[in-house]
Amino acid sequence: MSTVYASLGMSLDGFVAGPNARPGNPLGDGGLRIHEWVEDVETWRERQSLAGGTGGDPDDAIVAENFERAGAYVMGRRMFAEGELGWPDPPPFRAPVLVLTHTPREPWVRQGGTTFHFVTEGPEAALALAREAAGEKDVQVSGGAETVREFLAAGLLDELEIHLAPVVLGSGTRLFDGVSPDLRLEPVRVIGSPKVTHVRYRVR
Amino acid sequence: MSTVYASLGMSLDGFVAGPNARPGNPLGDGGLRIHEWVEDVETWRERQSLAGGTGGDPDDAIVAENFERAGAYVMGRRMFAEGELGWPDPPPFRAPVLVLTHTPREPWVRQGGTTFHFVTEGPEAALALAREAAGEKDVQVSGGAETVREFLAAGLLDELEIHLAPVVLGSGTRLFDGVSPDLRLEPVRVIGSPKVTHVRYRVR
Numbered sequence: 001m002s003t004v005y006a007s008l009g010m011s012l013d014g015f016v017a018g019p020n021a022r023p024g025n026p027l028g029d030g031g032l033r034i035h036e037w038v039e040d041v042e043t044w045r046e047r048q049s050l051a052g053g054t055g056g057d058p059d060d061a062i063v064a065e066n067f068e069r070a071g072a073y074v075m076g077r078r079m080f081a082e083g084e085l086g087w088p089d090p091p092p093f094r095a096p097v098l099v100l101t102h103t104p105r106e107p108w109v110r111q112g113g114t115t116f117h118f119v120t121e122g123p124e125a126a127l128a129l130a131r132e133a134a135g136e137k138d139v140q141v142s143g144g145a146e147t148v149r150e151f152l153a154a155g156l157l158d159e160l161e162i163h164l165a166p167v168v169l170g171s172g173t174r175l176f177d178g179v180s181p182d183l184r185l186e187p188v189r190v191i192g193s194p195k196v197t198h199v200r201y202r203v204r
Numbered sequence: 205m206s207t208v209y210a211s212l213g214m215s216l217d218g219f220v221a222g223p224n225a226r227p228g229n230p231l232g233d234g235g236l237r238i239h240e241w242v243e244d245v246e247t248w249r250e251r252q253s254l255a256g257g258t259g260g261d262p263d264d265a266i267v268a269e270n271f272e273r274a275g276a277y278v279m280g281r282r283m284f285a286e287g288e289l290g291w292p293d294p295p296p297f298r299a300p301v302l303v304l305t306h307t308p309r310e311p312w313v314r315q316g317g318t319t320f321h322f323v324t325e326g327p328e329a330a331l332a333l334a335r336e337a338a339g340e341k342d343v344q345v346s347g348g349a350e351t352v353r354e355f356l357a358a359g360l361l362d363e364l365e366i367h368l369a370p371v372v373l374g375s376g377t378r379l380f381d382g383v384s385p386d387l388r389l390e391p392v393r394v395i396g397s398p399k400v401t402h403v404r405y406r407v408r
Contacts, residue, residue: 012218012366012380012389013218013378013379013380013383014216014217014218014378030385162216164368164403166389166390166391166405167385167387167389168380168383168384168385168387168389169385170380170382170383170384170385174217174218175217176216176217176372176374178374179217179372179374180372180374181234181237181371181372181373181374183371183372185216185370185371185372186370186398187370187396187397187398187399187400187401188398189396190394190395190396190401191394192391192393192394192403193391194390194391194392195391196391197391197394197401197403199368199396199401201370
């Protein structure tokens with residue numbers, strides 16, 4: 001059965017976006033710093049149709065693993081709306097993407113294996129479709145933070161991987177805002193680089 | 205020259221204490237969960253004059269290293285006031301402890317090599333005395349959070365080691381509250397266990 005996992009960048013002080021996050025500034029002021037580590041990662045760049053970058057190091061391996069294990073993606077409508085304009089063709093997913101939304105829409109088939117499906121029946125319905133699409137592979141809950149929290153609260157997430165950036169934002173969107181202190185996480189893997197610390201948690 | 209380091213437990217959402225921290229409840233509600241990982245560590249227990257525990261694993265090695273490298277300690281007056289009543293005899297430090305305070309007081313010599321010295325001239329003066337006392341060893345800035353932030357802001361800290369607990373507190377005392385986003389940290393070592401993730405940062 002597919003593992004359902006989320007994989008998120010977070011600042012050392014717990015933020016996934018800086019202050020003033022809004023359409024057009026989805027990561028908020030300074031929020032790009034959370035993802036600085038990935039900018040030079042070869043596998044990431046290749047998926048964005050960008051040349052160059054560094055491969056073969058732990059950061060590259062983490063990104064490659066994340067793409068390889070994902071047989072389908074689930075994302076919130078705001079993340080989709082922000083990405084819709086920015087993702088290159090082909091988009092980086094190369095797999096079915098289930099978008100949580102309130103507005104029905106026909107599937108949007110794009111190059112390279114990415115098809116966006118729009119699901120109006122909520123997270124559990126989206127996850128069922130994602131599991132079906134993923135087959136033997138895993139399902140990634142891509143974000144944003146609110147969608148990840150929704151999956152956590154509903155007990156639908158098996159794993160949470162945090163890419164802990166060595167930056168302090170001070171304010172913004174807190175990943176765990178409103179998450180119950182009853183959440184039980186167990187660190188099952190940690191991989192470090194000079195740019196970021198990747199910690200994988202099993203959700204118990 | 206001594207390395208000046210801090211070594212602090214923090215929740216995954218960035219708190220070093222839970223809500224309602226006050227004298228008599230210094231870690232706040234639920235704050236003990238941040239330090240759950242250390243409760244069974246043999247070296248820690250031995251320093252608290254407690255028998256038993258587990259040795260020889262990464263968590264034990266981290267605690268042992270922390271005690272071994274410290275030739276002197278600096279702490280804030282509130283941490284001292286809370287600890288004063290609770291530390292066993294001999295206290296766990298077994299080295300000079302420089303206490304930042306506004307109230308002059310004669311040195312307090314305790315068993316096992318721990319002497320508390322009370323410094324009224326501020327962090328830099330305390331650090332100079334700690335360096336002198338530490339000799340070839342390092343200086344640990346023990347806390348609390350406010351004292352660590354004071355040392356960070358003054359550029360007096362070389363290293364920050366976070367023991368990242370897999371717990372969510374939701375509210376309380378944030379380690380990086382008010383710390384400038386200009387702080388530059390570089391992860392230089394990461395060691396994981398099923399209970400906690402130890403990340404050491406160089407302060408640049």
